[in-house]
Amino acid sequence: MTIDEIKKKTQQIVANKKSLPGALLPILHDIQHEFGHIPEQALSIIGQSLNQTEAEIFGVISFYAHFRMQQTGRHVIEICRGEACQSMGSKSLEQAAQSQLDIKYNQISKDNNFTLEPVYCLGNCACAPSVKVAETVYGRMDSEKFARLTDKLSTYKINVGEIV
Amino acid sequence: MTTTVFIPRDTTALSMGADDVVQALKFQSKAITDDITIVRNGSRGLFYLEPLVEVMTPKGRVAYGPVQVEDVESLLAQGLLDGNSDHPLYLGFTEEIPFLAKQQRLTFIRAGIIDPTNIDEYIDHSGFSGLTNAFAMLDQDNDNGRQAIVDEIKTSGLRGRGGAAFPAGIKWQTVLDAKAKAPEQQKYIVCNADEGDSGTFSDRLLMEADPFCLIEGMIIAGLAVGASQGYIYLRSEYPQAKNILEQAITIAYQQHYLGKDIQQSGQTFDLEVRIGAGAYICGEETSLLESLEGKRGLVRAKPPLPAIEGLFGQPTIVNNVISLASVPIIMEKGAQYYQDFGVGRSRGTLPFQLAGNIKQGGLVELAFGTSLADLVNDFGAGSYSGKPIKAIQVGGPLGAYLPEHQWPTELDYEAFAKMEAVLGHGGIVVFDDSVDMTAQARFAMEFCVAESCGKCTPCRIGSVRGVEVIDKMTKTHQERSEKSTEQLAELNTLLVDLCDTMTDGSLCAMGGMTPIPVRSILNHFSDDFVATTDKFNVKETN
Numbered sequence: 001m002t003i004d005e006i007k008k009k010t011q012q013i014v015a016n017k018k019s020l021p022g023a024l025l026p027i028l029h030d031i032q033h034e035f036g037h038i039p040e041q042a043l044s045i046i047g048q049s050l051n052q053t054e055a056e057i058f059g060v061i062s063f064y065a066h067f068r069m070q071q072t073g074r075h076v077i078e079i080c081r082g083e084a085c086q087s088m089g090s091k092s093l094e095q096a097a098q099s100q101l102d103i104k105y106n107q108i109s110k111d112n113n114f115t116l117e118p119v120y121c122l123g124n125c126a127c128a129p130s131v132k133v134a135e136t137v138y139g140r141m142d143s144e145k146f147a148r149l150t151d152k153l154s155t156y157k158i159n160v161g162e163i164v
Numbered sequence: 165m166t167t168t169v170f171i172p173r174d175t176t177a178l179s180m181g182a183d184d185v186v187q188a189l190k191f192q193s194k195a196i197t198d199d200i201t202i203v204r205n206g207s208r209g210l211f212y213l214e215p216l217v218e219v220m221t222p223k224g225r226v227a228y229g230p231v232q233v234e235d236v237e238s239l240l241a242q243g244l245l246d247g248n249s250d251h252p253l254y255l256g257f258t259e260e261i262p263f264l265a266k267q268q269r270l271t272f273i274r275a276g277i278i279d280p281t282n283i284d285e286y287i288d289h290s291g292f293s294g295l296t297n298a299f300a301m302l303d304q305d306n307d308n309g310r311q312a313i314v315d316e317i318k319t320s321g322l323r324g325r326g327g328a329a330f331p332a333g334i335k336w337q338t339v340l341d342a343k344a345k346a347p348e349q350q351k352y353i354v355c356n357a358d359e360g361d362s363g364t365f366s367d368r369l370l371m372e373a374d375p376f377c378l379i380e381g382m383i384i385a386g387l388a389v390g391a392s393q394g395y396i397y398l399r400s401e402y403p404q405a406k407n408i409l410e411q412a413i414t415i416a417y418q419q420h421y422l423g424k425d426i427q428q429s430g431q432t433f434d435l436e437v438r439i440g441a442g443a444y445i446c447g448e449e450t451s452l453l454e455s456l457e458g459k460r461g462l463v464r465a466k467p468p469l470p471a472i473e474g475l476f477g478q479p480t481i482v483n484n485v486i487s488l489a490s491v492p493i494i495m496e497k498g499a500q501y502y503q504d505f506g507v508g509r510s511r512g513t514l515p516f517q518l519a520g521n522i523k524q525g526g527l528v529e530l531a532f533g534t535s536l537a538d539l540v541n542d543f544g545a546g547s548y549s550g551k552p553i554k555a556i557q558v559g560g561p562l563g564a565y566l567p568e569h570q571w572p573t574e575l576d577y578e579a580f581a582k583m584e585a586v587l588g589h590g591g592i593v594v595f596d597d598s599v600d601m602t603a604q605a606r607f608a609m610e611f612c613v614a615e616s617c618g619k620c621t622p623c624r625i626g627s628v629r630g631v632e633v634i635d636k637m638t639k640t641h642q643e644r645s646e647k648s649t650e651q652l653a654e655l656n657t658l659l660v661d662l663c664d665t666m667t668d669g670s671l672c673a674m675g676g677m678t679p680i681p682v683r684s685i686l687n688h689f690s691d692d693f694v695a696t697t698d699k700f701n702v703k704e705t706n
Contacts, residue, residue, distance in 0.1 A: 066440075066442030083362040119442075122401055125364070127214070137179040
């Protein structure tokens with residue numbers, strides 16, 4: 001996506017939402033949903049339209065764990081670190097996941113497939129430990145299930161053209 | 165005849181493969197019949213049995229679980245669609261499963277029974293009866309009617325279910341009495357759905373299983389204090405709850421339960437879901453309001469109370485999901501009915517959440533007054549691993565770790581406060597004897613480092629120092645020098661002192677309560693500091 005396209009799309013999102021009371025969070029969510037992260041170019045556009053400085057917008061983005069200004073791997077895997085998950089062995093799951101993908105938290109795997117992030121509670125505490133990928137939570141996770149999951153996520157369907 | 169099969173679509177059922185079971189059932193049942201309807205209900209909260217498949221029979225709903233894709237073939241072959249009892253996963257009538265049958269369900273009365281986004285089913289199961297009664301109170305005259313609704317909530321004895329347990333009726337009265345400021349002259353109802361405590365999931369389950377109940381509670385709150393705008397502040401970690409809530413709100417607008425002139429009553433109430441962004445502190449009410457206003461979620465000093473100067477400076481009710489969802493049944497059956505449940509000053513029911521290392525995890529709604537031991541043994545059936553249970557943390561990451569001798573204590577706010585513990589939101593996390601209590605104490609501080617909003621020093625800096633002191637204690641133990649006993653005593657005093665400073669000096673409950681788990685470990689599991697390091701030393705010398 002070119003810088004102009006990013007700017008245009010951001011302006012559209014801002015125009016749609018800026019009349020909401022307390023519009024900043026809904027705007028940031030929409031932008032991150034669109035681009036996968038919040039591009040630097042968006043800051044001045046949001047700031048101008050909400051009459052805030054870029055520093056203020058940056059201050060809000062950096063406060064919240066959910067918002068990010070860097071690109072991620074194709075799949076963001078969130079591993080729950082809550083006490084309920086800890087009681088069911090999430091610490092060894094964290095270690096297994098990190099060594100399997102050969103990354104630490106908030107890094108991107110070499111094949112660009114995965115970003116690993118910690119999360120504090122997915123509300124699936126009765127079937128701990130849990131991980132979340134996009135909108136899907138997986139319960140009773142262990143290192144073997146984790147390996148199968150990442151395997152499945154890195155396999156892509158390829159559309160082969162019909163034979164003429 | 166059409167066979168109706170129920171398979172939940174709440175997060176936990178989905179996390180255990182409910183969608184795959186639906187696919188398999190659709191595909192494989194075709195060989196038997198074309199005439200089956202699959203209803204995606206909410207969960208009953210029997211999470212240890214998810215995915216729970218129920219079949220409607222003339223005598224009632226029959227349950228099977230936990231069902232995996234590979235079970236579908238044999239289930240169908242052995243008469244699943246007729247509710248046959250031959251299969252090992254057969255559980256009998258759902259209502260008779262002891263885990264469910266022994267509960268006292270008031271707030272969760274419809275959870276798992278209805279399709280969460282089917283408003284007709286909601287109404288069939290006495291939905292909106294509370295709202296109808298509220299309208300009747302307003303019919304004679306608005307001012308007296310509002311006061312009558314607030315009085316009803318006061319009489320019920322309902323206290324905030326978010327953790328602080330402040331009487332809901334008094335909060336509502338303050339908002340009713342407060343005057344909204346020009347130019348907007350708008351009061352607000354804000355639902356705190358930022359359920360960030362580990363071990364708690366009752367808000368999520370309610371929103372995913374019975375969203376209209378929350379919507380109804382919020383409309384009634386709006387009528388009671390004269391607020392026509394509501395917000396549900398939902399955490400971003402709950403995408404399924406967001407989807408279901410938004411569907412339900414759209415339907416409520418279409419059916420004129422939201423918007424202008426609700427059910428020709430002349431009353432208006434608008435409702436919107438706002439999504440948080442991964443900050444635990446935004447579950448604190450003033451921080452939540454800052455976030456809703458589009459700012460960093462920094463805690464505000466109180467006073468002014470949010471009830472007087474809340475969202476955008478206007479009088480605002482900030483109530484938790486379960487508090488608001490308890491309102492419809494109070495308004496339907498009357499304050500006295502609700503008040504009759506419970507003990508002492510803890511009235512009504514609390515949805516307890518059994519989580520962590522537990523065999524039968526899930527949601528148990530009971531009147532206050534039962535004991536932790538009963539919950540964990542009777543309902544939970546002991547630990548998941550089969551090992552002895554060592555500690556139970558109640559009330560989320562800021563709650564105390566309780567040793568065995570405290571488990572018989574009655575679950576009520578005052579009894580817990582007396583032993584320096586909190587009931588909080590009713591989350592119960594079980595740990596077996598493999599738990600390292602030093603690590604849990606360290607994690608409590610570490611969590612505060614990660615999640616402090618940073619506004620006040622005791623919380624922001626205190627938590628960092630807390631991690632350091634605990635690390636130093638562990639290291640001193642491992643070194644086992646001659647001086648170590650003396651040093652350890654000093655460090656222990658330092659940690660207790662630090663806890664005091666955080667408790668007394670923090671602006672909000674985050675810093676103020678982080679010492680609770682740490683102190684409980686120092687008081688009740690002090691041997692563990694030694695035990696863990698002893699193990700470590702044995703390994704080294706070998």
